[in-house]
Amino acid sequence: MKILIHQTRATATDCAAALIADRLTRQPDTVLGLATGGTMESVYANLIARHQVGGVSFARATSFNLDEYVGLQADHPCSYWHYMREKLFDHVDMDPHRAFLPKGDAADAEAEAARYEAAILAAGDIGLQLLGLGLNGHIGFNEPTSSLASLTRIKTLTQSTRDANARYFERTDDVPRLAITIGIGTILRAQEVVLLAYGAEKAGVVAQMIEGAVSAACPATALQMHRKVTVVLDEDAASDLALRNYYEQVHPRVSDPSI
Ligand code: GLP
Secondary structure: OEEEEEOOHHHHHHHHHHHHHHHHHHOOOOEEEEOOOHHHHHHHHHHHHHHHOOOOOOOOOEEEEOEEEOOOOOOOOOOHHHHHHHHOHHHOOOOHHHEEOOOOOOOOHHHHHHHHHHHHHHOOOOOEEEEOOOOOOOEOOEOOOOOOOOOOEEEEOOHHHHHHHHHHOOOHHHOOOEEEEOOHHHHHOOOEEEEEEOOHHHHHHHHHHHHOOOEOOEHHHHHHHOOOEEEEEEOOOOOOOOOHHHHHHHOOOEOOOOO
């Protein structure tokens, strides 16, 4: 794992966005794996700003999002499809016919999950997978005890994940109990992975992901099995790392020039 520690979340965000922009510049027809969540909002805002000054084009890219809530139609204000349109797709030159999310309102959610996995395979698998990190170690909606070889399927969300995502809904009870998520095995097939985490509340799970034993109890530890993972952190999220000095020796900490 390549561990990049930034002084602030602003430069960490810029770094994650730059990794995506660089990949699209090198390979415009990249298959992107996209994520949702609070962490990604500033990454997408950064990519929109780059796009507006001609710094990045999505015109030839394909994208597959990690997950979607079961039961929500695409136009539901809390669906991840709605999030992606609002935070990214409506503001860049992405071809909407090549931007995919699982269909949360499919009549047969299991069949939809299998179809989505097949579509990722047919696209040649994900080139660059962007990931956030759940407080309980989930990636996508692969909750603790997910098989580390799992493919796209339906997962029951933990109460902690439903609580963490309740801020997007009117009431916690409105947060769906099920989601379709691409699997850990699907993520491990990506050519490269960029995971972004910031804030002190993620410090414990970040340390577990990087330095803990590989275990389904913390699904993000599966990334230790991947050949090309870049973990981008701010200082707060890096604060529990036992080998932090070593990581900073390999890749010196990035200062924020605005401070
Ligand atoms: C959700 C998403 C994950 C995301 C996680 C972290 O559960 N399904 O893909 O990584 O939230 O979210 P945040 O960035 O808001 O902490």
